[in-house]
């Protein structure tokens with residue numbers, strides 16, 4: 001099986017009529033339907049008929065000499081927690097298994113308006129809570145590089161689909177790393193935009209002060225292209241910033257005005273798998289070779305991120321998930337409980353939510369409860385401020401922070417049963433969400449681990465709304481290395 005075309009390449013080929021959108025779509029549908037790809041469980045739902053109609057419409061527009069958008073005819077996957085009118089928006093949950101959204105999320109609608117063909121909904125951890133996609137009610141997704149290994153999470157379906165060449169790009173969501181970490185585990189590019197850069201309208205809320213939708217692609221250029229399409233103000237989301245959206249693709253290349261100052265924190269080197277540290281050292285050398293100045297940075301609060309995140313995110317989740325009561329949304333317990341409203345709530349929620357979601361709701365209601373609010377929630381908000389201060393100080397000394405995306409590579413399915421062990425793997429990603437800054441994960445080579453070749457990722461972080469500097473630094477790295485070109489050999493398990 002071969003794939004690996006880029007969004008830009010395919011959009012150009014379709015726009016200049018060397019490839020028909022319908023043929024490009026059929027090729028992708030064929031790849032998705034191949035047994036080895038089906039075994040990965042990347043898609044929860046594929047919208048073949050609707051996608052065919054959309055691709056035909058693009059070809060007809062081109063035949064008629066009409067304008068098409070920058071994503072004309074390109075098949076894109078959408079994470080299952082981003083509402084679209086196509087099929088059901090299940091959020092990886094039994095609770096919303098049959099939920100048909102009456103509207104389409106702004107980010108997804110902007111893809112459609114730019115000519116993209118939404119090909120299907122990608123698997124994810126239930127309500128985006130997790131780091132491995134094992135918490136999906138629809139079964140885990142496998143890592144295309146090693147069957148039986150996790151693809152990361154929670155946007156594991158999107159990452160695995162792009163890595164396996166089933167679609168050249170996908171949308172993910174990132175509350176504490178769910179775009180960047182699966183991108184690292186699957187060897188692709190994943191961008192968490194600054195908080196407010198992309199509308200959250202239609203993204204099923206997890207931690208509203210942390211959530212962002214972002215692109216998952218094979219190249220930095222494609223990420224810049226998708227981000228440019230989905231970013232920008234939205235009257236439906238008052239937290240979406242009014243900042244103008246630069247032309248990210250046009251600004252990608254070209255020499256920097258001044259040598260790039262790349263900051264590396266001591267805290268980024270502790271407790272990593274040796275292969276992760278080796279990839280970081282290699283990345284430092286790559287940047288040095290481009291004339292960048294490497295700056296030592298101290299982020300004294302970096303290690304407090306996990307504790308802070310795992311108070312704030314569950315607190316917000318417990319409030320956001322209160323709406324799933326078996327009355328207005330989603331699943332109602334069967335047989336229908338007849339012992340009063342409370343009974344209906346309790347039974348519907350017990351049936352509909354999986355164990356990780358229940359754990360988050362309990363944790364969140366606990367830290368928000370009257371007796372513990374000051375001890376946990378208010379303390380976490382203070383820690384959030386301090387983590388932001390760390391970044392503010394760091395970005396006076398450097399333009400971009402370089403570190404690993406995750407302390408390990410992908411791990412075998414079922415390997416992290418202890419929730420805390422799973423949470424600790426988010427150490428390098430949660431702080432960007434806590435501070436509202438932007439981050440990107442880039443392919444950084446392959447490691448031979450336990451008989452498998454597993455991708456490594458490095459992360460770049462920049463100040464809020466400085467995606468241009470981040471993407472330019474990412475492109476610089478990508479241009480010096482060939483790591484993103486590697487693709488897994490798919491074969492049935």
Ligand code: GLN
Pocket residue numbers: 128129130131153154173174175176177178179206313426
């Ligand atoms: N792994 C983190 C969590 O479980 C982040 C999830 C996300 O970014 N959606 O909460």
